[in-house]
Every structure is written in structure tokens, then in C-alpha cells.
Amino acid sequence: MKALLILLISAIITWTLALWKTTRVTSATELSSLGFGWPLQWIEQDQSRFQWASYPQDARLTFVKFDQLPAYVDWGLFAANVLIIACALLVIYFSFPLILRMFRK
Numbered sequence: 220m221k222a223l224l225i226l227l228i229s230a231i232i233t234w235t236l237a238l239w240k241t242t243r244v245t246s247a248t249e250l251s252s253l254g255f256g257w258p259l260q261w262i263e264q265d266q267s268r269f270q271w272a273s274y275p276q277d278a279r280l281t282f283v284k285f286d287q288l289p290a291y292v293d294w295g296l297f298a299a300n301v302l303i304i305a306c307a308l309l310v311i312y313f314s315f316p317l318i319l320r321m322f323r324k
Contacts, residue, residue, distance in 0.1 A: 225312075229305040233297065237262055241277035255280045258303055261296035265289040 237256045244250060251267040254260030265288060266278055281288055 225305050225308055226301060229301045229308060232304050233261075233300045236300075238280055241279055243275055244271075244278050245275045247271075247274070250278070253278055256296065256300060259296045259300050261293045261300055263291045263293075 233256070240255060240257050242253050242255060244253065247267075247270060250269060251265050253264050253266055255262040255264065262280060264280060266281060268288070269278075269281075
């Protein structure tokens with residue numbers, strides 16, 4: 220049960236990181252293929268319809284309600300991100316009591 224909870228929390232963190240992380244765009248040609256996700260980029264989105272007056276700019280994963288932007292989701296990389304974050308959470312979970320004991324002495 221704890222394993223499923225850790226995987227669920229890791230999936231939520233993975234999705235949240237993809238939404239919050241920005242991608243640096245240095246030219247208009249890069250807008251056609253922007254990668255999002257951390258530590259592995261698992262979403263690719265075409266934002267070529269947006270043109271900025273100057274570059275570089277920071278782009279975020281965008282959801283337009285009336286007209287969805289073309290996007291590709293690599294579910295294998297998503298799963299890999301979830302596992303990476305789950306491993307990090309397990310390291311934190313198991314090392315936290317050890318760290319507390321070191322500071323108490």
C-alpha cells in the first residue's frame with residue numbers, strides 16, 4: 220500500500236514539475252518543438268503559433284481551452300520520471316530518521 224502511495228505522490232510531483240518548469244527559447248524556430256518535464260523531458264509541445272517580439276524567452280507548458288496546442292506525451296519517459304522521483308522520495312524517507320539521530324547526539 221505504501222508503494223502505491225509513493226508512486227501516486229511521485230506521479231503528482233512529476234506532473235507538477237512539468238507544469239512549473241520553463242524552457243528557454245532562443246529563436247522562433249525552436250517554438251515548434253519545446254520539451255517539458257524534469258529530470259527527463261516527457262512532453263513535447265508545438266508553440267509555433269506564439270511569436271515573441273524578442274528572444275530569448277522562457278516558455279511554459281500551455282493549455283489553451285478553445286484550441287489545444289499540438290503535443291506529444293512519451294509515457295515511457297513519464298514512467299521513468301515517476302520512478303526516479305519515487306527513488307528520491309524513498310531515500311529521503313529512509314534517511315530522515317538517520318539524519319535526525321545524528322543531530323540529536
